[in-house]
Amino acid sequence: MQQKNLERWVYPAIFYHDGEYIGVRFPDLPGCVTFGDGAQDALAMAKEALGGYLLTLEDRSMPIPSPSPFDKIKTEEGEIVAWVEVYPLLLRENDRNRVVKKTVTLPCWLNAKAQEEHINFSSVLQEALREKLGV
Numbered sequence: 001m002q003q004k005n006l007e008r009w010v011y012p013a014i015f016y017h018d019g020e021y022i023g024v025r026f027p028d029l030p031g032c033v034t035f036g037d038g039a040q041d042a043l044a045m046a047k048e049a050l051g052g053y054l055l056t057l058e059d060r061s062m063p064i065p066s067p068s069p070f071d072k073i074k075t076e077e078g079e080i081v082a083w084v085e086v087y088p089l090l091l092r093e094n095d096r097n098r099v100v101k102k103t104v105t106l107p108c109w110l111n112a113k114a115q116e117e118h119i120n121f122s123s124v125l126q127e128a129l130r131e132k133l134g135v
Contacts, residue, residue, distance in 0.1 A: 009054050010085040011067040013046050014075055015039075026084075027073055028065050029053050043084070051086040055095075058088070 016023050018035060022042035026032040026049075034049040036042030057064050073081045104125065114121065 007089070008085050008087045009050065009064075010083050011050055012070060012073050012081050013050070013084045014073065014079050014081055015042060015046075016076075016079040024049070024084075026050060026053070028068050043082075046084045047086050050084050051088070051091045054086070055088065055091060 011026055011028055014025050014027060016025075021035040021037065022039060023035045024033065024042050024046040026046075029050070032049055032053040034042070034045040036045045054064055070081065070083075075081060102125075104121070114124075
């Protein structure tokens with residue numbers, strides 16, 4: 001069964017201590033692995049890895065595997081299983097609104113004048129683009 005366009009994705013993750021880090025792997029998602037400095041960091045990284053992995057599958061129109069039932073997950077000594085959930089619509093919105101850095105070229109005299117006036121270049125560029133695009 002494919003989990004496409006759901007409000008949330010929930011998958012079992014295996015957490016394990018790997019030297020100084022806590023490693024995380026998703027048994028249903030080959031190659032979806034990460035780690036964190038501690039439990040909270042590992043969980044945050046697990047959510048990021050899960051979201052990125054599943055959004056990539058979705059973007060490429062690849063099948064999204066169903067999560068295994070909790071009682072079917074095989075672990076080794078010292079490993080624990082926990083559910084990790086992400087919200088695809090929220091992830092897409094966050095990605096859409098993330099800030100990107102752009103390099104612009106302008107005459108030196110214009111740069112100097114703008115700096116004298118303490119003009120925020122990013123704000124001016126955003127305003128100009130919104131006006132130009134009508135958004």
